[in-house]
Amino acid sequence: MATTEIGSERPTDDVALLVRGVSPVLEVPFTADGEVDYAGFHRVVRYVLGTGVSSVMFPGFASEFHKLAEDERSALTEILLSYTRERPDVAAVIAVQDHATRLAAQRAMESVAAGADLINLLPPHFLAPSRRALADHVRTVLTAIAPAPMVLQYAPSETGTSLDAELLRSIAADHPNLRLVKVESSPPGPLIADLAAGTPALPSLEGYAGVQLPDAIRRGAVGTQPGCSLTEIYVEIWRRFATGDEAGGDELHRRLLPYISYWMLDTERIIAAEKLISVRRGLFSSAYCREPAHHLDAEEVRMVDRVLAEFAEFLPPLG
Template sequence: MTLTPDASGVFPIAPTPFNPDGTLDWASTEKLFAFYDEIGSDGTTVLGIMGEAPKLEPDESLRIVKTAVAGMPGKPVIVGVSAPGFAAMRSLARQSMELGAAAVMIAPPPSLRTDDQITGYYAQAVEAIGTDIPFVIQDYPLTLSVIMTPAVIRKIVTDNPSCVMLKHEDWPGLEKISTLRRFQADGSLRPISILTGNGGLFLDFEMERGADGAMTGYAFPELLIDVVTLQKAGKRDEAHDIFDTHLPLMRYEQQQGVGLAVRKYTLMKRGILKSDAQRKPGSAISAAAKAEVDYLLSRVAKIDPRADI
């Protein structure tokens, strides 16, 4: 299976489950992907920024890819392969595809500043991993500090036929989605899948602007599936209603520095992860923060019983 430009739906970004001693929790890893599959996710993405990928050993990374592919049979697995050098990127990309991954995701290094540097980097990355591997552009300026204009994204897509998807995480970014879809409408950009991130905070309107779905890591991916499904069915008010129910918890989870800790805590309370541990160096949330999350969950549960945990 390989990823194609018509990919759509919800691809949860998988956190990496750890035991309190920092070792990989493989039982929870298997349970996580089984959960994604059971709720109707259209695929998944592993070894992303929120997956603590830089903290993993190469063999651990490959085992996570293998576990994801096995846990979501028939569904595409995208692997984050961003690395300081192209040798490591190529190795992980090609080994992941051999294990059954559908595509890889490449983020630009923070040192890139000019448009030519950005487009040149992606050309070199594609040359390194091979033009036979489908890839996803990760556009995440808030964390990576690399600004990609719609014109730059169009050039990367046009110059590299193996580019099949944009992971859109600009903020504010609604106008960027609209501009890219206008490029597509006027024929200056070939069709490409656009999945959005940022914890789902803007998914309600991103779908209306032309996004194909979400690729992010909110602790209730079922909510993301609901919003995408309802918007595709033209049920705008219903999509916004369920989205608004979860928005306070989504906002809390999106805090810089502690967002992953909040997400893992919630997934642990849901019984999907055995521990909310991160591999060092990692953050943790205080007892006060946990109480706040519990309060938010109780409020969401008044309308959405899935949060009654």
């Protein structure tokens, strides 16, 4: 894979342009007793890359990053990069969520040196940092990894952090390696449109499981970052919009919406649902989520089985 070392010139092939369309966030399987299932994670990576996507992100909320030990996180990241380093057609987006600016910059630099193509930065949110502190944090990490590109993640529902287009554009004007913004506000469309229309224009990814995906596409989103258990469905929705079949894209999204809108009522619920989907498909053997976690009730389990039945044409068994 095309890589950019700290201090090197930007490669002629712009890896940020690979973060388009569907860019799944990889899940982390655990064994029934709560240990990381590394063999299962290998299968997750192979499955997602086999769907034809051009980028993946790890670790995010869907990866339960906040429940991973440092050595587990490092080992899982290395597994992913072992598949992507030599592939010029796929970008590995490695996430950084450290609250301390010093630690975030260090992790970001180490990730780029290890083979990450882009850094996904979640700004700090504990104890309500000021607008200036947020901007300083982002600018410091951008400077540390330059010229490697960054995706800045805006997830106000999960973090309470407040960002706006004016602030993001001012940062991008000084740091051209801020290449994309992952917008997970509710709704995301207005900020996506505002970022696309400004100077400098900033392309956006839509997150939040794709609940508002059609509107985000119409307002200029260049990609979406859902969890990975239903990747084929999202790929098909995106394909339909990209080829001009808006009615078909709307229809397929309309069918999926009752499921994802319910699961996204809280993050732990959709993590649990997606893990059960992956188990049902044969990707790994245990749907265990580390505590504290959401435990699917009987109706929620039936809901998982209904989505698998309804979308069976897109979701072949993986075992």
